Amino acid sequence: MIQYNVSYTKANRHHLEFKATFPCQDSNILHLQLPSWRPGRYELGNFSKNILNWRAYSPNGEVLPYSKITKDLWAVDTKGYPFVHIEYTYYSADLNAGSTYLSDELFYINPVNCFFYNPEKLEAKYSIKFELPSTFNVATGLKSLGENKFEAINFDDLADCPMLASATLKKFTYECRAVKFHICIHANAHAPEA
Secondary structure (H helix, E strand, O other), X not given: OEEEEEEOOOHHHOEEEEEEEEEOXXXXXXXXXXXXXXXXXXXXXXXXXXXXXXXXXXXXXOEOOEEEEEOOEEEEEOOOOOEEEEEEEEEOEOOOXXXXXXXXXXXXXXXXXXXXXXXXXXXOOEEEEEOOOOOOEEEEOOEEEEOOEEEEOOHHHHHOOOEEEEOOEEEEEEEEOOEEEEEEEEOOOOOOOO
16 A cells, blocks of 8 residues: 655645655566646646655665656665655645645645656555644545545546645535535635525
8 A cells, every 4th residue: 555644834835745655565666657647637737847855765764766767757776675755845836626736724636746656556555644734624535534544546546536625615515316416615605595
């Protein structure tokens, strides 16, 4: 299972901090891919331009050598370790549905912008912990494990589940033809008239 922790200290800088652990028992080189596509948009994106301070570590904290093969593909020399840690910062200042944004009031993540996957292990599960203010409510399609912890069955599941968190998050629910729909809005919104 791939484990991620996402946090921040100064929201006004728009810097999201990512820490991840990737298993790599059967390989001396771990490839880590950042997507360049967005679901439903049929266009390429250059999300790797927002990656800062990328680094890789062994289980005991040794800095591991890596190379950047393409604009959005990294290769880490695992030195035979069973897993490696990576850390990086993502600059999150673009507020639109296809991007990732951070402010004092809003935490919005589009996973294809900022989560890595191993192209040789596309079916690996993800466990994700978000460090958020206690006043924030969370909306996402990911399976909740409680306490701002979530799980994705694979990278496609993660990629299809943006996450919105805010203290002013409003949730409206309606049903049509036995299908339940949820609408989540970051604002002082009012329920629509029936």
